[in-house]
Amino acid sequence: MHVVTREEMQAIDLYTIQTIGLGGPILMENAGQAIYDALAKTVKAGDQIVIVIGKGNNGGDGFVLSRLLLAEDRSVETWLLPDMEAIRGDARVHLHAFLESGGTIHQINSEPEHFATRLHEADVVVDALLGTGFHGVPRADYAQVIQQINASSAKIIAVDLPSGVPANGEPFSHEAVHAAQTLTLQCPKIAQFVQPAAGFFGKTEILSIGIPERAVQASGTQRELRTRADVRRSLPVREPFSNKGTHGKGLLIAGAPTMPGAAYFAARAALRSGIGLLTVSVPEEIRPILASLLPEVMYQPRQSLDYNKLSGLAIGPGLGRDRAQAAFVAQALDADIPTVIDADGLYHLAAMLERLAGRHAPIVLSPHPGEMARLTGQSIQSIESSRFSISRSFARKYGIYLVLKGRYTLITAPDGRQVVNPTGNAALAKGGSGDVLTGILLAYLLQHKQVMDAVCNAVYVHGALADTLVQTCHSPLDVLATDLIEQIPPVLHDLYKEKEARA
């Protein structure tokens, strides 16, 4: 599933209409029908529905929905902000069809009090004011209606985008529709995954409107939303006669006397994620503690790390920020084997980014926004408001795989391809969860054929751990790193069972 900008969506529309030959009115009919079907799942029989329509094709979707609801014995009113004469093109076609089918249009500007009353009484408000055509700041008349919609106690369902939200996720400070649910048409837009826009979507459902994949491909978009099917398809299969050496020999350089837990979490997560052989390097003071907790791993002293015959390494969890540790990061980079750098490893990396050049083996960096800010010298706010572009330029500049963590973690390949991860929740915002991800990343880097699959699947599974825990027996407040690790077996069990069932 591709994530698009407004311009890419418009190009997809144009290709579908001009090259494939599916006219705009047909797409709009499909859009209206898809919205109608999605509404049927959430709107109750006696609900009073108010559909609020703007001037463009987003409004056109609203006319189709109004016509489809005509046939039902429901309390539905359709309210139009612009004058009817201003409606043009495909939207005009469906305005005409609605009226000729017996529909009634109420004009907001002619009956402002009645509109206010209906909004107040409504159980559901469908926001078909503005979609991908919106830009800038809402004009006064639209701003007024957006404010009125937000003030109603109705369940707000936005068509394609919450009105007032810019499709490309540009930062904004004006009021936009706070939707309980957004029914996005065909392709998720960038806005859904960046702040502050993401906060206006509510529960989001992507509805197909019959646009062929070829039209999406033609737009050249390089962004995708990872689906469970993508993960299932690309998970490594364990051959029956494989041996421990087949699944990677990894080295984890982590932990400090004051932070032994990080090394434990990353190591145990790597083991649970299928790594074949794992060697851990921790300061001698804490090795006995780790050895008692992790009998499955081998140990190497920091002073004599052997990088030969390794399939990959991870460095950073709990490593510590004193200068002495920087040398281990530099050494790891010089080893030029598949490498994951996280946490304090990223802290030291910031002073030696030039070492990333000229390497051949893949490198995966997994910063949270604060660590990314330090790596780029930008503020956290600028990172958060332009996650896609900042990630892309950094990954391409240094030739690395970048995992920019967040509510929707964004994965970027050295060639600029980007994947949005849909799983995860606030339960992950706790010490140790990043160490668990590092362990899964290391294990997957050593087991997947494609690096991008390894990284995307590790991030997907990591988020799915938190989702499963919160959906079954935890709250977002009480999930510990150890809970995440112990959730790996059931989550992988389900994924592999689904994979087998589809084989």
Ligand SMILES: NC(=O)C1=CN([C@@H]2O[C@H](COP(=O)(O)OP(=O)(O)OC[C@H]3O[C@@H](n4cnc5c(N)ncnc54)[C@H](OP(=O)(O)O)[C@@H]3O)[C@@H](O)[C@H]2O)[C@H](O)CC1
């Ligand atoms: N393939 C698909 O996804 C399909 C999507 N459909 C729907 O079409 C919209 C996009 O339609 P479009 O007409 O391009 O644009 P909008 O309806 O979103 O809005 C256009 C009108 O909005 C006005 N506008 C723009 N900026 C502002 C602003 N700052 N304040 C107030 N009004 C604004 C603008 O008015 P003008 O007077 O400036 O012209 C436009 O008229 C998409 O989102 C889907 O919902 C199709 O239904 C099917 C295919």
Ligand SMILES: [K+]
């Ligand atoms: K809308």
